[in-house]
Amino acid sequence: MDGILLSATKVAYKLKVSEQYARKLMRDGKIKSEQVGKSWVTKEDNYKDYINSGEFLVNPDDKIRPSHEIPEIVALSFFSGAQGLDYGFSKTCVKPILACEINKDARSSILANDSDIGLIGDIWDATPERIYEYANLPMGYPVDIIIGGPNCQPMSTAGKRKGFADIRGEAFIRYIDVIEEIRPKYFILENVRGLLSVEAIFDDTNDKPVKGGVLHYTLNRFEKMGYAVSFQLYNAANFGAPQGRERIILLGKLGTEKLPYLTPTHSENGEYGLPKWRTLRDAIGDIQKGIHHYVDIPKGRKDWYTKIPEGGNWRSLSLEDQKKAMGNAYNSSGGKSGFFRRLDFNKVSPTLLTNPLMKATDLVHPTELRPLSIEEYSRIQGFPDDWHFCGKIVEQYRQIGNAVPTQLGEAIGRTIMADIRGKRLPQYEGFKFSRYKNTDEISFKSDYQKWTKDAMSKNLQMSLTI
Incomplete structure (x- = not known):
């Protein structure tokens, strides 16, 4: 075999995988290789052909933000994914200078769309020192905004566990820790509707799970940090997305003054004099004759x-x-x-x-x-047509499907920027932000007291029965 030869060890190093997996790729012919004795070897050109085929995506290295200039408003992003929230936020407020994402396909997408951003991986490695280093900021420099939508999937089992002492390892909790360590002036926490009702067990509930316990804990943490928090369940269609996607958005601000709820730009049937919800045709009608990629x-x-x-x-x-x-x-x-x-x-x-x-x-x-198609998915979520998604097509669907509609990010950006500039956006009294009732922080506190009493009452009834 002529040319530069690579061993299985070298291939594993380049792909950032185990040597065993690299050897399997070579043995199965995914990477054209030859067996020499008990070892497998391949040519450098064969390795390059495999990478160029798109069969495998190498996880990009973490990257320090290249610019030494510090923007007027400093924003950092965590659980960045395909950057739907970040992109929308940048249109009306500011672009984050650092992204934190562990998925290699999403990490590749982040760098493909923004060569100026800093990039780190696992949030468990995101110490304050590392965050500042990769954001290329002097240690302790004031951070204005932290943006994030921590993965909520593990939280669905929180009610089956012995309270928060046993879920300290969840990324959701780590995100709260990061906010406490960095202490930005504002923070954004995006999540699914289920966060309103996920149960948790506390010492004062006698081992009984209480509905809404996770959110109750979260709000208490932020209050002790000195943040005023407002939240609401928002249907993205009310902000110009051609999609009935509902997400809970927590907005925190240091001090005692809460941020107002987001200002809608659309309404279902034109209520409040706003434009009607955008339709699927509005989003994808003009690209029907283009090239489409799909499963x-x-x-x-x-x-x-x-x-x-x-x-x-x-x-x-x-x-x-x-x-x-x-x-x-x-x-x-x-x-x-x-x-x-x-x-x-x-x-x-x-x-x-x-x-x-x-x-x-x-x-x-x-x-x-x-x-x-991928192209239609991207349009519905509000990404520009030149936004690049890396990885196999199933991974592209995953990135776009997990993203926050960019229009919702724009609405959040408008609200925070208005507050920074000392302005107030229009508010529409009685506006129905979603199809559900009692999904704001005021209603939640009242409901949580009732849910706690219900849990304790059930516990007392069980004790009397026994």
Whole structure:
């Protein structure tokens, strides 16, 4: 074998994987290689061909922000993902100078779209010293804003554990710690609606889980740090996103003055004199003749979609076909509107997920025999057409589906920038921010007192029964 040769050890080093995995790639022919004795070797050109094929994405190194200039407003981003929140925020307030993200595909996307940003990985390695070093800031320099949407998936099991003493290892809690260590003037904490009700057990609840315990703990932490916190559950459609995606947004400000709720730019039916919600057609209508990249509908399901019209789902089929298409799910309980669902150009899109072809939440094109494409996903989330998503197509779907709609980021940026400039944005009394009631910090405190009493009451009843 002529040319520069690479051993399995060298390939593993370059790919940032284990030597065992590198050897498997070489043995299976993913990287064209030869066995020499008991070892595997490949040419440098073969390695480059493998990388250029897109089969594997090398995790980029952490990177110190190259510029020594310090912007007027300093913002840092954590759990940055595809930067939907960051990009929207930058349009109305300021661009973060540091991103913290552990997923290699998202990290690659961050650097592909912003060569000037600093980048760090695991939040557990994000000490104040490392944060300042990679943001290229003097240690202790005042940070104005911290932005983040900590992964909430592990929090769903919090109610099954022995309170917060056992979930100190959760990234959600680490994000709160980072805010306490850096003490920005403002912070943003974005999460799913479930955060309002995730249970937790405390010493004073006699081992009984209390609904809303995680959020209660979070608010208490921030209050002890000296932050005034407001929050609300927002439907992104009220801020110009062509998508009915609901997210809870906590806004914190040092001091005793809370930030106001976000100012909507749209309303469902034109209430308050605002423009009506944007539709799927508004978002993707002009790119229908362009090039699209997407995953294929499984063969066993594709034929059913030929019988389903725009805006329809499995109920659009004949009774006989419904039973065949749905199988065992036909007799299952619960909402099933997402099965074999075709979207409607004249309505807002449902919430984009990490996979457009999950059986119970299909996101299939209104008229074509395919799911929404990467390009359409990106448009719905508000990214510009030249935004680059790295990785295989399934990873691109995952990045975009996990992102916060950029329009929601814009609304947050407007609110914080107005406060920095000493201005007030319009407020619409009685505006319905989402389809749910009692989703603000004032209602929550009242509800939490009731939930605590209910939990203690159940505990007392059990004790009397025993």
